[in-house]
Amino acid sequence: MSVNAQITDSITQVNTKVVGETPAMAMGNLLMSTSQALSNSAHNATASQQQAQITMQAATVQGVNSLMAIGSSVIGRSAEGILEKG
Secondary structure, three states: OOOOHHHHHHHHHHHHHHHHHHHHHHHHHHHHHHHHHHHHHHHHHHHHHHHHHHHHHHHHHHHHHHHHHHHHHHHHHHHHHHHHHO
16 A cells, blocks of 8 residues: 655655754743743842832831930939939
């Protein structure tokens, strides 16, 4: 039984096309995976910086509150001393 020459030519052309496209497809997949990983890394860095900024701001607010509380307690003690002597 013989196979038509057009069929064998068609199959040969498809095989050649697939073999020729394989390196480009592999490189495309590699570049897509790399760009996805880099974008995830950039997003994670941004989110981490935002969370760190929130933490630093909260620490600053607590420090200012502590300083303000210390000031009012010192003023209260001084006023108490003046009132007791008067």
